Amino acid sequence: MITLRGLTKRYGDTLAVDSLDLEVRPGLVTGFLGPNGAGKTTTMRMVLGLDRPTAGTALIGGRPYRELDRPLHHVGAVLDAKAVHPGRSARSHLLALARTHRIPGRRVDEVLETVGLESVARRRAGTFSLGMSQRLGIAAALLGDPELLVLDEPVNGLDPDGVLWVRELMRSLAAEGRTVFVSSHLMSEMQQTADRLVAIGRGSLLADAPLAEVIANSAWTAVRVRAPHPEDLVSALESEGAGVERVGVGELVVTGAEMERVGELAHRAGVALHELSPRAASLEQAYRELTRDSVQYASPNPCPDPSATPAASSNRSRA
Numbered sequence: 410m411i412t413l414r415g416l417t418k419r420y421g422d423t424l425a426v427d428s429l430d431l432e433v434r435p436g437l438v439t440g441f442l443g444p445n446g447a448g449k450t451t452t453m454r455m456v457l458g459l460d461r462p463t464a465g466t467a468l469i470g471g472r473p474y475r476e477l478d479r480p481l482h483h484v485g486a487v488l489d490a491k492a493v494h495p496g497r498s499a500r501s502h503l504l505a506l507a508r509t510h511r512i513p514g515r516r517v518d519e520v521l522e523t524v525g526l527e528s529v530a531r532r533r534a535g536t537f538s539l540g541m542s543q544r545l546g547i548a549a550a551l552l553g554d555p556e557l558l559v560l561d562e563p564v565n566g567l568d569p570d571g572v573l574w575v576r577e578l579m580r581s582l583a584a585e586g587r588t589v590f591v592s593s594h595l596m597s598e599m600q601q602t603a604d605r606l607v608a609i610g611r612g613s614l615l616a617d618a619p620l621a622e623v624i625a626n627s628a629w630t631a632v633r634v635r636a637p638h639p640e641d642l643v644s645a646l647e648s649e650g651a652g653v654e655r656v657g658v659g660e661l662v663v664t665g666a667e668m669e670r671v672g673e674l675a676h677r678a679g680v681a682l683h684e685l686s687p688r689a690a691s692l693e694q695a696y697r698e699l700t701r702d703s704v705q706y707a708s709p710n711p712c713p714d715p716s717a718t719p720a721a722s723s724n725r726s727r728a
């Protein structure tokens with residue numbers, strides 16, 4: 410369990426983390442989301458005692474990291490997978506860590522097997538790809554069999570098999586009753602992995618709720634249409650200002666028009682419909698709404714925001 414109370418970090422003029430109050434609970438995977446520069450890594454670093462808060466506290470099981478006796482048994486973390494001595498083999502890196510906590514060598518072999526690195530255990534870590542380094546970081550995090558895992562973008566650099574493996578690992582660690590706190594920019598991945606979400610923007614809390622609630626609170630609404638010849642309906646919808654996305658042959662996703670209105674327009678245009686149904690928001694859409702005012706480093710031509718439509722602009726609420 411992580412408990413943050415008024416956690417604040419200032420770097421000169423930059424308020425990186427702004428009075429965060431939060432509990433990250435055991436038995437769940439808690440996804441930690443936020444745009445670039447939102448303060449996720451800084452928050453994790455303060456939890457792990459790597460940065461000192463300007464104000465407030467970050468506690469693990471009720472104690473600051475620095476007061477933990479044999480911390481590897483309480484917390485396993487991957488913040489920077491490449492932060493390993495490049496000249497050391499994977500095995501000797503893990504053995505060195507294990508010795509600091511009197512963890513037996515056989516545990517090193519166990520975690521190497523868990524992360525699938527046995528065959529390269531004697532290779533220098535400096536020759537590892539990013540994905541292999543992530544696996545080595547996870548092996549180090551698991552070494553002390555900790556009740557808390559803090560993972561900063563753990564699927565970064567992993568191939569699809571690796572992404573699936575990390576997802577299943579996090580799910581199984583949470584199912585064993587551990588606390589899993591994981592940051593990611595991959596919303597589709599978080600939607601499949603997290604039970605609960607914490608979103609921050611410019612250092613402040615934007616949401617702290619179960620995944621389903623965050624998505625349900627999205628104001629994004631859309632209508633799925635299947636029609637063998639939808640052209641006249643597309644023209645009618647576009648002339649009313651609705652957004653029409655063609656997602657397949659004879660398949661549309663319409664935003665900015667109520668489902669009833671789409672049906673009326675289809676009837677009037679003489680367009681036969683094979684399907685007219687509401688389409689649920691994804692975490693991606695919910696996230697974009699949540700963080701819309703917090704993005705600091707936007708690309709010059711961002712993708713159009715599907716939630717910024719007339720139908721979606723009402724009823725906006727936050728988790």
Ligand SMILES: Nc1ncnc2c1ncn2[C@@H]1O[C@H](COP(=O)(O)OP(=O)(O)OP(=O)(O)O)[C@@H](O)[C@H]1O
Pocket residue numbers: 420423424425443444445446447448449450451452
């Ligand atoms: N050591 C530092 N010195 C000065 N400013 C820093 C330092 N570390 C972080 N910052 C600033 O604090 C803010 C939060 O950064 P942080 O790395 O925590 O964000 P993040 O949410 O992890 O971002 P990303 O998703 O890009 O990794 C940023 O404005 C960053 O420039």
